[in-house]
Amino acid sequence: MLSWPDGGRRLIGTDGLVVDVEPGLYGVDARTMAAVDAAVPSSVVVPLPPRERTPAPEPAPEASGAPRVGSSEPAATTRRTGLQTAALVVSVLSCAVFGFLALAVSVFGGDEPDTGVGKWVAIAGFM
Known part of the structure; x- marks a missing residue:
């Protein structure tokens, strides 16, 4: 842990993960800082x-949808467009149909001579 007199801390994990703790920037109280130091x-x-110089606060990008640290405002939600919803529905339905057909071939055996095209059409129609 790198420790500055102004209260800033930089925690560096054994895997190289780095976490900066800036009490003035992120609104970390003294009790939490004491717990970090004790740990x-x-x-x-x-x-x-x-x-x-002390690190200056940087505004969070508004387009990210993530709330700013220390902010009590809820995160902005991102809505899907109609085209994205239609693509999602088509993808899910095609995955379900092909998954069912793959399961049917593996369970019922697609190489059996008595399983003709008509039965597969009936299975797909039932689906």
């Missing part, structure tokens, strides 16, 4: 000198 062994803490 990290002191042998892996690297105290750093004061930074020249």
Whole structure:
């Protein structure tokens, strides 16, 4: 963990995952920061000198649909268009039909001589 005197922390996992904790930027309270500090062994803490500038807040992109951290506003929902809904319905139906036909071939045996085209048409029609 990299630790700055202004309260900023950078946690670096053994897998290389990095998490920045900025109390002023994300609204992290002192009790939570104390819990973070207590969870990290002191042998892996690297105290750093004061930074020249504190990280400035960056506005979250509005198009992402994700709520900003510390915001009480709900996330904006993304709606599907009519064309996307139609494509989804066609995809699901075709997957269901082909899945059923694949199951029918594997269960009923498509190589049996008495299973003709008429029976497969009847199965597909029933579906």
